[in-house]
Amino acid sequence: MRILDSKGRLFGKLSILDLGAALVILLVIIGIFVVPGTSGTSTIAQVATKPIEVDVIVRGLSVLDPEALLNQFQEEKKTNIIIRNQPAGQLNIKTVNALPRRIAVPQPDGTVKALEDPRRETAYSQDLIMTLAGQAQITDTGAVVGGQKVKIGTTIELEGKNYNFNTSVIQVRT
Structure with missing residues (x-):
């Protein structure tokens, strides 16, 4: 069984583009809620x-x-x-x-x-x-x-x- 098929799916089930989009959304959520930083407050x-x-x-x-x-x-x-x-x-x-x-x-x-x-x-x-x-x-x-x-x-x-x-x-x- 190949990892990538001819349509760009992993193991024939999950598209690489869908996986990339999910990863970006996950990183944005982590960036907003887990690591808020000092945005919005003055020094x-x-x-x-x-x-x-x-x-x-x-x-x-x-x-x-x-x-x-x-x-x-x-x-x-x-x-x-x-x-x-x-x-x-x-x-x-x-x-x-x-x-x-x-x-x-x-x-x-x-x-x-x-x-x-x-x-x-x-x-x-x-x-x-x-x-x-x-x-x-x-x-x-x-x-x-x-x-x-x-x-x-x-x-x-x-x-x-x-x-x-x-x-x-x-x-x-x-």
Whole structure:
């Protein structure tokens, strides 16, 4: 008995083309279900998250009652963040430091002193340094919060119950 007959069948019963098609289908099924690999997931998703602290500076925030805003930060302890117009989750408000408004005043002897700004309108303009804390993915190119890279100079929009303003990152600590 011959292995292949004149019509290309194995042992006179099974076509080689049918056998090849069945083998291809079997390999595809094994490839999809048994060895799924990493398709559909980003490389960032495989990086472990670590605690991060981000210092941001707020310059010239116009607010009628700065003390009420500082108290709101102390009570809420969380803020929504938006990076590059994309919501990036929430971060904890760790500390908020109000910076005094100063003005350079020349002295008669030629030196310059930094004194508190006496103008009334500066009472409604506030400078702040805030420390935000949360979880981030640390990659070779920096920290990633909510799918967005956070580096010095990155603009982060803070949004809460009754505030929405932009800040600039001045320090990133992991």
